[in-house]
Amino acid sequence: MPNDAKTEDVRNRAADTRPLDAFDRRILGELAVDAGLSYAELGRLVGLSAPAVHERVKRLRATGRVRGTVAVLDGPAVGKSLLAFVHVDTSGWGKTQELMSIAELPELEEIHSVAGDTCMLLKVRCKSSRALEGLLARLYATPGVKATRSYVVLSTYLERTPQADTTDALEDGHSMDRTGTATLPAD
Amino acid sequence: MPNDAKTEDVRNRAADTRPLDAFDRRILGELAVDAGLSYAELGRLVGLSAPAVHERVKRLRATGRVRGTVAVLDGPAVGKSLLAFVHVDTSGWGKTQELMSIAELPELEEIHSVAGDTCMLLKVRCKSSRALEGLLARLYATPGVKATRSYVVLSTYLERTPQADTTDALEDGHSMDRTGTATLPAD
DNA sequence: TTTAATTGCCGAATTAAGTTCTGGACAAGT
DNA sequence: ACTTGTCCAGAACTTAATTCGGCAATTAAA
Known part of the structure; x- marks a missing residue:
């Protein structure tokens, strides 16, 4: 999964503000965890062909959704x-x-x-x-x-880069139980 | 730059505690910033052939120096x-x-x-x-x-994953000026 | 409603990179 | 001096990235 920053001229300098669709979200979700996936594997995961995901990843990079690809070193x-x-x-x-x-x-x-x-x-x-x-x-x-x-820090239980998913329930103005199930106020 | 976790059987299960040499350090340094580099480019940067760096990266992964490769999303x-x-x-x-x-x-x-x-x-x-x-x-x-x-957080000035380099001068029991130049105690 | 234009996808072909294999140089130990 | 092990470069091979062409669906214009 190369940078492909050079491949094809990048015109949309992070200008595109089009909202992310479900495919984009899932692609980002996978890449945020493992950027070593091939486009073929990634395509199989989200239900698209390799060229299709390639096109999307290229766009996600060009529009600034993806800042870069890095190797995470163990401190x-x-x-x-x-x-x-x-x-x-x-x-x-x-x-x-x-x-x-x-x-x-x-x-x-x-x-x-x-x-x-x-x-x-x-x-x-x-x-x-x-x-x-x-x-x-x-x-x-x-x-x-x-x-x-x-x-x-005595011990680290979780350490990762920004994830693609969001928990919408957090914004619903309510409490949640420990399973993550929303407990909506009875209105 | 695929995972190549599958490629060839991984024997040294993070057991190898061999200290990192200068090549390893530089390779890690580059990959921590941009994991999208090809082995050929990486080799040119550090002065090794593509197969040589491939071998080293594989070892660095297998011994746990590299935890993984991820796409860094923009929050x-x-x-x-x-x-x-x-x-x-x-x-x-x-x-x-x-x-x-x-x-x-x-x-x-x-x-x-x-x-x-x-x-x-x-x-x-x-x-x-x-x-x-x-x-x-x-x-x-x-x-x-x-x-x-x-x-x-009001604004973020720096945000990155662990880097390969260390500043040895920090351990020398002294102060440093703002240029990073060590000011050794006159003993 | 029809037409034109755009977008996004797939499958095939091409190009580039990853990966393996071979042999040789060097160093350490016998 | 010989063996053993390590590490490298170059070439050969295999897989993936990338491009290309055409089709379907949506949107804009007519």
């Missing part, structure tokens, strides 16, 4: 056994830009600005607690950084 | 514009297992247990704030859940 297996989330309180707001230089570190996996009692939220994966310490030192050396709170 | 582009991190305080400890059922929801991207003043940390991506509300309702309906704190 510990590549020497990064420590995972942590770091909340960073910054003084000003423009100062947050100063933090952006740390994005170059391969240990940094995520940088978000968040609402709430903190300003920046980082996801960091590194070799050891010592390395985390070094990273925090680097943070505190950044102007505008007031304080940090670190949450070191 | 907003697939109808999930809200990203949030949720800290969950649970009463007991065995009770955390009760939480695991929410992993079935496609909105859940990560579930970790963490050290610190909270117990569980969730990464959630959903359609709307209303959907997040529904999710929180579901959480509170879970026995053992005492409290939650939500951090809604």
Whole structure:
């Protein structure tokens, strides 16, 4: 499943806002879990021919639904056994830009600005607690950084990239039991 | 870049603990960014023939260095514009297992247990704030859940999967300037 | 209602890539 | 010096990606 970014000129620069149909949704669902599927297998799964899914995947890429295809590395297996989330309180707001230089570190996996009692939220994966310490030192050396709170991950139960499916029931303004069955308010 | 999980019998069931050499590291580095590269292109990048990199990638997969290959979907582009991190305080400890059922929801991207003043940390991506509300309702309906704190992401500056490189300087017990240059203590 | 244009699909043909196979170079151990 | 094992490149082979042509269905225009 190559990029095929080159194949055929890409005109619709992520402009197409056409809603995803059921086929697109299922294709994305499969690819988000395993992008190594052949178009033939993928077609068999969703009920289309290989050229048909190829065409759709190409469109899904061109319209920005798919950002890319990556190999998911195993942290510990590549020497990064420590995972942590770091909340960073910054003084000003423009100062947050100063933090952006740390994005170059391969240990940094995520940088978000968040609402709430903190300003920046980082996801960091590194070799050891010592390395985390070094990273925090680097943070505190950044102007505008007031304080940090670190949450070191003890174990990970789930970790995946964005999935294609959505649980519509979540929006119905109700509670649900633990089986995921919607419990609609008796109106 | 197919899975090739089937190709040839996989003997070393993630047992091989041989350290990664420079080639492996570079191959992983490239694949973590773009798994759509052909073996020929990859070989050109790292200085090996196509069969050589094929062999190595196969080994890296078999030994668990690579967990899989996935298409990275764009949250907003697939109808999930809200990203949030949720800290969950649970009463007991065995009770955390009760939480695991929410992993079935496609909105859940990560579930970790963490050290610190909270117990569980969730990464959630959903359609709307209303959907997040529904999710929180579901959480509170879970026995053992005492409290939650939500951090809604305003903007994302960096988001990627584990990278192959490590910054060794972080472990050297020192500070670093903002260029990433190590500032060793004058001993 | 009819016609034209567009879209999206399939099956076949073509092209490119994945995969296997062979032999040779190098290093470590006997 | 010889054997053993590892790892690589080049060529051969196999499978998948990609393109092409035509057909059916939908939509727009007439």
